[in-house]
Amino acid sequence: MNGRINLSCGKEAMTSTSISDYFIDNCLAAAHGSFVKVYLYLIRCLHDTSMPISVEEMSNRVGESENDVIKALRYWEKEGFLRVSYDADGDVRDIRIENSDGFPARDKVLTVTEPPVRSSRRVARVVPGPKEAPAPVPEEPEIMVPTYTPRQIAGFRELDEFNSLIDSIEQKLGKALSVKNLQLPSFLYESLGFTPELIEFLYDHCIALNKKTDKYIETTAIEWKKSGVFDVDSARSHVLTRTAEYSAVVKAFGISGRALGSGELEYLSRWHSAGFSVELIREACCRAVSKGSSGKQFSYADSILKNWQQKGVTNLEAVRNDDAQYRQSHPTRSDEAQNAPARAVQRGRFNSFPQRSYSKQELADFERKKLGY
Numbered sequence: 388m389n390g391r392i393n394l395s396c397g398k399e400a401m402t403s404t405s406i407s408d409y410f411i412d413n414c415l416a417a418a419h420g421s422f423v424k425v426y427l428y429l430i431r432c433l434h435d436t437s438m439p440i441s442v443e444e445m446s447n448r449v450g451e452s453e454n455d456v457i458k459a460l461r462y463w464e465k466e467g468f469l470r471v472s473y474d475a476d477g478d479v480r481d482i483r484i485e486n487s488d489g490f491p492a493r494d495k496v497l498t499v500t501e502p503p504v505r506s507s508r509r510v511a512r513v514v515p516g517p518k519e520a521p522a523p524v525p526e527e528p529e530i531m532v533p534t535y536t537p538r539q540i541a542g543f544r545e546l547d548e549f550n551s552l553i554d555s556i557e558q559k560l561g562k563a564l565s566v567k568n569l570q571l572p573s574f575l576y577e578s579l580g581f582t583p584e585l586i587e588f589l590y591d592h593c594i595a596l597n598k599k600t601d602k603y604i605e606t607t608a609i610e611w612k613k614s615g616v617f618d619v620d621s622a623r624s625h626v627l628t629r630t631a632e633y634s635a636v637v638k639a640f641g642i643s644g645r646a647l648g649s650g651e652l653e654y655l656s657r658w659h660s661a662g663f664s665v666e667l668i669r670e671a672c673c674r675a676v677s678k679g680s681s682g683k684q685f686s687y688a689d690s691i692l693k694n695w696q697q698k699g700v701t702n703l704e705a706v707r708n709d710d711a712q713y714r715q716s717h718p719t720r721s722d723e724a725q726n727a728p729a730r731a732v733q734r735g736r737f738n739s740f741p742q743r744s745y746s747k748q749e750l751a752d753f754e755r756k757k758l759g760y
Contacts (some may be wrong), residue, residue, distance in 0.1 A: 402426070403434070403530075406427070415464070419459075420593055420616050421449070422458070422459040422580065424449040425451070425455075425463075428448055428449050429445075429482070429484060433484065458577065460482065462580055463575070469482055469483065470483040529581075530613070531578075532579060532605065533574065535570055535573045537566065540573055540582075543576065548583050551581040552586060554586070556587070557588075560594075570601075571601045571605055575608055581608065582618065584618070586722065587624060589608055590604065592607070593607060623656060624649075627655055627656055627659065628647070628652075632655060632659055632665055634654060636672055639669050639676065651685055654689055666702065666703055667692065667695065668692070669702070669704070671688040671689075672684070
């Protein structure tokens with residue numbers, strides 16, 4: 388895609404590019420990194436109208452594929468930052484930045500003209516829209532689920548990574564996807580902007596829960612998108628924070644007022660993947676609390692769980708049996724004194740007088756007498 392895109396701006400070229408606080412505060416977390424790079428590059432081009440650009444050049448400048456550049460344009464159009472026009476063949480004709488100050492347009496249109504499914508080499512123009520006063524923070528728009536035409540889906544099937552994704556999904560589900568079933572992967576890939584790796588993780592997660600319907604997977608994906616999930620790592624953390632294991636760990640360690648850190652979540656992910664039950668994780672964490680400072684509690688709990696795993700301990704009853712066996716093989720001093728045979732008392736300078744033994748009752752009576760009861 389080497390068609391030139393002529394840029395124009397109603398002011399002198401600038402030597403620096405400024406980004407609004409609104410964009411940084413409200414868009415970075417939700418948008419995929421490749422989408423952010425494309426938008427920043429467009430703003431950069433507005434500040435230097437002498438720069439000729441094309442989708443191919445944008446791809447080279449931001450280090451993303453031409454397909455990702457097109458997906459980024461669709462994303463920012465849905466968010467209200469751009470307005471993209473297409474010709475009758477579905478090729479990009481114009482790109483209009485609604486507000487170069489970083490605020491979405493107030494009259495944002497959620498329904499988008501049928502997007503192209505292939506790159507275009509036609510010339511397009513990027514024109515800055517009129518500046519507006521800072522708009523109030525808009526409410527989060529409802530995520531619309533489009534219905535893709537056979538032509539669009541056929542275009543997706545021309546992409547190698549999309550075809551590989553479909554093959555993987557079919558293996559996971561154990562069936563071939565019909566044209567109707569292809570609507571969901573297309574929505575995840577094109578509209579939500581999920582990477583193939585994230586989509587595969589989504590299917591793995593839902594299948595593990597025995598929830599294989601398109602509706603459940605679609606609802607989960609939309610919830611992830613609204614929660615800021617953008618890759619496999621963020622999805623894994625998002626899933627873990629909603630498990631019974633997470634709640635048990637937080638309560639056992641008395642953590643409040645903050646979420647678990649990345650290192651702590653790594654421990655939890657390891658325990659979850661190993662198949663430890665909630666009761667075992669809770670018990671290990673409770674034992675770790677008494678071991679030392681809070682900075683080492685996760686490490687202590689991890690060593691306890693590893694020890695139980697090596698011994699085949701899988702429930703609390705097995706834990707109690709393991710504790711009993713340990714006490715038998717490692718008696719304490721008090722246990723040794725209690726179980727030791729009575730030794731003959733040797734008379735000497737300090738015990739030559741007759742020895743007397745007292746019963747428990749006699750000792751109790753003696754104590755009450757001394758206390759004046």
